[in-house]
Amino acid sequence: MTSPPIASLPPAAGDEPLYRQVYDRFRGAIAQGTLRPGDRIPSARALAKELGVARGTIEMAYSLLHAEGYVQPRGQAGTIVTPGLQAQPPASTPPPQKPPPTDPDTWRQPPTLLPFQMGLPALDAFPRKIWARLGARHLRAMQAADLSYPPADGLPALRTAIAAHLQVARGIHCTPAQVFITSGYRESLNLVIQALLHPGDQVWVEDPGYPPTRELLTHSGLALAPVAVDAEGIVVAQGIAQAPTARAAIVTPAHQSPLSVTLSLTRRQALLDWAERQQRWIVEDDYDGEYRYVSRPLPALKSLDRHGRVLYAGTFSKVMFPGIRLAYLVVPPAQVRRFEDVNRVLGNGIPGLTQALVATFMSEGHFARHIQRMRRLYAERRNATAAGLSKVFGPDMPIHPQPGGMHLLVRMKGHHTDRALAQRMIEHGIYAHALSRWTTAAPCGSGLLMSFTNIESQERAEQLGRRILELM
Ligand SMILES: Cc1ncc(COP(=O)(O)O)c(C=O)c1O
Numbered sequence: 001m002t003s004p005p006i007a008s009l010p011p012a013a014g015d016e017p018l019y020r021q022v023y024d025r026f027r028g029a030i031a032q033g034t035l036r037p038g039d040r041i042p043s044a045r046a047l048a049k050e051l052g053v054a055r056g057t058i059e060m061a062y063s064l065l066h067a068e069g070y071v072q073p074r075g076q077a078g079t080i081v082t083p084g085l086q087a088q089p090p091a092s093t094p095p096p097q098k099p100p101p102t103d104p105d106t107w108r109q110p111p112t113l114l115p116f117q118m119g120l121p122a123l124d125a126f127p128r129k130i131w132a133r134l135g136a137r138h139l140r141a142m143q144a145a146d147l148s149y150p151p152a153d154g155l156p157a158l159r160t161a162i163a164a165h166l167q168v169a170r171g172i173h174c175t176p177a178q179v180f181i182t183s184g185y186r187e188s189l190n191l192v193i194q195a196l197l198h199p200g201d202q203v204w205v206e207d208p209g210y211p212p213t214r215e216l217l218t219h220s221g222l223a224l225a226p227v228a229v230d231a232e233g234i235v236v237a238q239g240i241a242q243a244p245t246a247r248a249a250i251v252t253p254a255h256q257s258p259l260s261v262t263l264s265l266t267r268r269q270a271l272l273d274w275a276e277r278q279q280r281w282i283v284e285d286d287y288d289g290e291y292r293y294v295s296r297p298l299p300a301l302k303s304l305d306r307h308g309r310v311l312y313a314g315t316f317s318k319v320m321f322p323g324i325r326l327a328y329l330v331v332p333p334a335q336v337r338r339f340e341d342v343n344r345v346l347g348n349g350i351p352g353l354t355q356a357l358v359a360t361f362m363s364e365g366h367f368a369r370h371i372q373r374m375r376r377l378y379a380e381r382r383n384a385t386a387a388g389l390s391k392v393f394g395p396d397m398p399i400h401p402q403p404g405g406m407h408l409l410v411r412m413k414g415h416h417t418d419r420a421l422a423q424r425m426i427e428h429g430i431y432a433h434a435l436s437r438w439t440t441a442a443p444c445g446s447g448l449l450m451s452f453t454n455i456e457s458q459e460r461a462e463q464l465g466r467r468i469l470e471l472m
Contacts, residue, residue, distance in 0.1 A: 018053055022061035030070055030081055037085045040078045041071060114431040115464050116450035118407055121318050123454060125377055130366050131357075138357050150352035152343050154181025154328070157359035162314070162328055165362060169371075170289060171299030172312060177336055180329045180343060181350050185285065186216055188313040188329040189250070193220045195335070195342045196281055196311075197247055204239045204249035208438035210257045210285070213250055228442040229256055233263030236270040248281040249274075253301040254289035258438050258449050259409065260402035268301050275309035282310045288318045290371050292404035293379040308332030316358065318406065319371055326354060378406065378453060385452035388461025392469060407451040409435065418446040424471040430464060 016024075029035040041047075044062055048055040062079060065071045073079045110117065153159070159176035166172040182188045197203070199221030205214055207226035214224055225243035228235045233256050239249065249271065253263035263271075275282050284301045292298065302312040315327040331339045361367050386401050386408055393399075398411050410432075412418050418434035425432050425448075435447035455461050 019057045019060035023064050026065055035081050037081050037083045039081045117431040118433055118451045121453055126321055134360055150349040152347040152349050155355040158355040161359045161362035171303035174330050178330050182327045183325045184327045185315050188327055192311050195338050202243050202246040204246050206234050207440050207442040208444045226440045231261055233261055233267050236267050250283040252285045255405035260405035276307045284310050284312045287315050288406050294403040308334050381452045381455055384458040385455045385461045388458040389465045392462050392465030406453050407449050410448040412446040
């Protein structure tokens, strides 16, 4: 039970007496459900001060609301909206709109957490107690200066912690000044677009590939050059043959999104050679590079970048949780100035409290421990999910788990059969992305992309698999 934001209830201008305007505002908020039964309303004194009116005006409005049964004074506990009161939309309120149907065939997140939902880490396994303890410590330690604007490129403590982590975990040598803190992958990519590319430039994208990358590039007036992906990752020779003048390539080398294959060393070298020879840019989207289950994670492509052509995009969405909205971009030393300039225009800054908290989470070792635990947990959940689904689906829908990543690809027979099934699944509360929707040109067949990170056991996978079979 919390007080509503009183600043949202200023008296409207008009001929009506002030107390009546305040009364109308409260009655409207209760009728529309903005204020719910049991919610506490502000004290007359606080609201009078907030609105700059006499306290007697507010008291008059409150006694009218009380007399009509909308609110109840509760002594020390303040005044609350009468429990059990039914919201009555005023006659002029338009009928509530049906929520738009969720489209399972896009990459977008459904409104609730569903089994096999892509893009999420194991939400049950995040160390919430440690997080809460660190959070409380940081809140208590906040100084007046912390209430000011955070530095546009990121908090120095976080930039330093990320640079240290990348060196150890991803083989990347960079200084904190090369690390730009952003609110997510899209902001990182947008920074690259604004700093280094021009409308009309061609950009290689993996095909199949992550739809938000394509959407953002297209929206920014760039021309997509889809390049096929095979068992060794993006087919660099095809990119060179078909779009030799492209200005940049956007790749997911660790675990290609969505096929989860790893970019081979030969291809890595070919890509870097192309970028160096032609003075092109490579964006390495390393969204889940930490999650490899058969060996230690492979070093990032960026670790091989001798000529400053690779921009490395990392995110905390998978190694912590996506609600944190925190990511980063590592830019080559020669480009730091340019990115600072662009960020001065575009950057809003990221909440300093979040950044400070994550910096401590990293520097005190919780981050590295959490990743190690998740690597073990995901290896188990991946095996359990693959075993459970394979047992139910049989050889017609094979699964070939890749060495890393956070989802499985269940292959299906037929052309675009994945789309209808994914649609039916979402209607029955089970999530999958249709592989055929992630492609633009290259035929990649039908298949379901299903995350295993939140599937706790083989039994659960089998049970869900049987429900999916019934929908086919
Ligand atoms: C291929 C790919 N890149 C990047 C991201 C990270 O995006 P964000 O930082 O906005 O969570 C994701 C998240 O699902 C992804 O799948």
